[in-house]
Amino acid sequence: xxxxxISKSVIRRLPRYYRFLTELEEQDIDKISSGKLAAxxxxxxxxxxxxxxxxxxxxxxxxxxxxPALRDEIAKILGLNKRYKAILVGAGHIGxxxxxxxxxxxxxxxLVGIFDNNKxxxxxxxxxxxxxxxxNIGQFCRDNGVQAAFLCIPRSxxxxxxxxxxxxxxxxxxxxxxxxxxxxxxxxxxxxxHLSDMLMTLCYRINEVENSxxxxx
Amino acid sequence: xxxxxISKSVIRRLPRYYRFLTELEEQDIDKISSGKLAAxxxxxxxxxxxxxxxxxxxxxxxxxxxxPALRDEIAKILGLNKRYKAILVGAGHIGxxxxxxxxxxxxxxxLVGIFDNNKxxxxxxxxxxxxxxxxNIGQFCRDNGVQAAFLCIPRSxxxxxxxxxxxxxxxxxxxxxxxxxxxxxxxxxxxxxHLSDMLMTLCYRINEVENSxxxxx
Numbered sequence: 001x002x003x004x005x006i007s008k009s010v011i012r013r014l015p016r017y018y019r020f021l022t023e024l025e026e027q028d029i030d031k032i033s034s035g036k037l038a039a040x041x042x043x044x045x046x047x048x049x050x051x052x053x054x055x056x057x058x059x060x061x062x063x064x065x066x067x068p069a070l071r072d073e074i075a076k077i078l079g080l081n082k083r084y085k086a087i088l089v090g091a092g093h094i095g096x097x098x099x100x101x102x103x104x105x106x107x108x109x110x111l112v113g114i115f116d117n118n119k120x121x122x123x124x125x126x127x128x129x130x131x132x133x134x135x136n137i138g139q140f141c142r143d144n145g146v147q148a149a150f151l152c153i154p155r156s157x158x159x160x161x162x163x164x165x166x167x168x169x170x171x172x173x174x175x176x177x178x179x180x181x182x183x184x185x186x187x188x189x190x191x192x193x194h195l196s197d198m199l200m201t202l203c204y205r206i207n208e209v210e211n212s213x214x215x216x217x
Numbered sequence: 218x219x220x221x222x223i224s225k226s227v228i229r230r231l232p233r234y235y236r237f238l239t240e241l242e243e244q245d246i247d248k249i250s251s252g253k254l255a256a257x258x259x260x261x262x263x264x265x266x267x268x269x270x271x272x273x274x275x276x277x278x279x280x281x282x283x284x285p286a287l288r289d290e291i292a293k294i295l296g297l298n299k300r301y302k303a304i305l306v307g308a309g310h311i312g313x314x315x316x317x318x319x320x321x322x323x324x325x326x327x328l329v330g331i332f333d334n335n336k337x338x339x340x341x342x343x344x345x346x347x348x349x350x351x352x353n354i355g356q357f358c359r360d361n362g363v364q365a366a367f368l369c370i371p372r373s374x375x376x377x378x379x380x381x382x383x384x385x386x387x388x389x390x391x392x393x394x395x396x397x398x399x400x401x402x403x404x405x406x407x408x409x410x411h412l413s414d415m416l417m418t419l420c421y422r423i424n425e426v427e428n429s430x431x432x433x434x
Contacts, residue, residue, distance in 0.1 A: 011421060015414035019395070042399065078417050079424030093314030100310065102413060108420030148423065172423050174416060178236065182259065189426055191419035193412070196319060197232035199391060200295050202408035203325030204228060206365065206389050207296030209406055 010051050014074055016041060017051070021071035033064040083110040084172070086148040087141065089161060091116040091131050094176055095152030099126040112144055137161075141168035148172040155179050227268050231291055233258060234268070238288035250281040300327040301389070303365040304358065306378060308333040308348050311393055312369030316343040329361055354378075358385035365389040372396050 020040045024032060034045040034052075041048060052070070075081060086109045088099050095114070104111045114126060117134040124131050132140065140146070149170050153161060158179030165173075172189040173181055181190045237257045241249060251262040251269075258265060269287070292298060303326045305316050312331070321328045331343060334351040341348050349357065357363070366387050370378060375396035382390075389406040390398055398407045 012418065014421070015411070015417035018417065019411070019414065040397075078421045080417065080420060082420065082424060084420070084423055093310045093317065097310035097314065098412065102416060104416075107413060107416045108424070109416070148419070172419070174419050180257075189419070189422050191415055191422065193415055194232070194236070195315065195410070196324060197236065198408055198410055199319060199321075199324045199326070200232035200235065200297065201229065202365070202389070202391050202406070203297060203299065203301070204231070204295045205406050205408065206301055207299060207325070 007054075010054055013041070013043075013051060014078055018071060018074045018078065018080070021067055021074065024067045025071060029067055031064045031066055037065060078108065080106065080108045082108045084108055084147045085110055085112050085145055086150060087111070087113040087115060087137070087146050087170075088129075088150040088152060089115045089134070089137070089165075090151065090153035090157075091118070091121060091126065092152060095150075096126060098150060098152065099129060109148065112146060113140055115140075134161075138164045138168040141165060141170050146170050148174070150174040150176075151179075152176050159184070224271075227271055230258070230260075230268060231295055235288060235291045235295060235297070238284055238291065241284045242288060246284055248281045248283055254282065295325070297323065297325045299325045301325055301364045302327050302329050302362055303367060304328070304330040304332060304354070304363050304387075305346075305367040305369060306332045306351070306354070306382075307369035307371075307374075308335070308338060308343065309369060312367075313343060315367060315369065316346060326365065329363065330357055332357075351378075355381045355385040358382060358387050363387050365391070367391040367393075368396075369393050376401070 017037075020037075034048045038045045038048045043051075052065070083105070086104065088095055088111060091099070091114050095116075099111065099114055111127075111129050114129050114131045115134045115137050116122070116131055119133075121131050122133050141149075146168070147170065149165050149172075151158060151161065151173055155177045158175075158177040158181075162173070162179065162181055162185070166185055166188070171185070171187065173191070175181055175190055175192045176195075178194065181188050234254075237254075251265045255262045255265045260268075269282070300322070303321065305312055305328060308316070308331050312333075316328065316331055328344075328346050331346050331348045332351045332354050333339070333348055336350075338348050339350050358366075363385070364387065366382050366389070368375060368378065368390055372394045375392075375394040375398075379390070379396065379398055379402070383402055383405070388402070388404065390408070392398055392407055392409045393412075395411065398405050
């Protein structure tokens, strides 16, 4: 396997392969043809073969792909076997949803703390992880070697929070705010989630379909 | 302006242009050079000029772009001036966060109802929109001409809910579940939000950086 040769668009598809392969495995499906995998992936058999050839090609002529072997290999490429220490900042609705529902340990992370500045919820737990006072966030990160932070705070609080975290050695971010972290920290590794951008994209796509109806009338 | 010529990747960037232009306007900035806009967009001046030329080119040599004119034009292309009637299904943490924080009216939608099956929260309001009983969802959508649904429910409930909605004429979805709507309804317009895929992508990117350190040691 030569990682250098894997294109960005293949990488973006890998979590989806992983998710579908996990579901197949849960249904005790042991092997799958590239055609069937393509149907699940909303892709073509030749695209699937091309994607999977990037890292060795797990297919066997006339057999298809081994579901567990392929899933394990993709997990390894994504680094899901890692346990990067992470904290979640902001136990509002989004933060709580994420802390409660995502299986961090299956996605390369270990959630070691949740931070909020609402004194009333301090000491409570979400999925057995304690909510602690934001005032102690820098010290906690230094003491525990925290590498990543999931930012679920208002934008107004983001700049100062990221500064505190960065000074404490936290340089990887899952960013739900609209604060542009890379502008201040070009070396940071950031994955942004802009829900409003996604909603606008939906609006565009609806609009496009509605307009095509109009033109056909 | 010829919409047919606008590529998918330009479309994906439009919400970001719109977001940054809105911020500039809020700061009373009236014009901007392609270089400065490129810096904000983490792009190049030539990419920005190429993007914006797709729909008429609002730049003037030696002047730059008019922030309000460009923002308005992008809003029109995205269809943000529309008011597609939408409901939100599932008033858990994610649903509540979305209903409470997103400015639907600025993104082409009008949120006309929220639905949940938890009897204890029925009749409550989020942002002046009432939480109603999921049992009445089909009738409500038919009566009110609802076009879109934002699905913030568990995957186990998704298939049946989408069937009910589709039968009631709701065919556009913002889908936070892992249920593959297009598999059952190829005509549906769907924008999926897979938070776990995004977290896995972050893991991959951290892993990539960590590995490059190892190789340099």
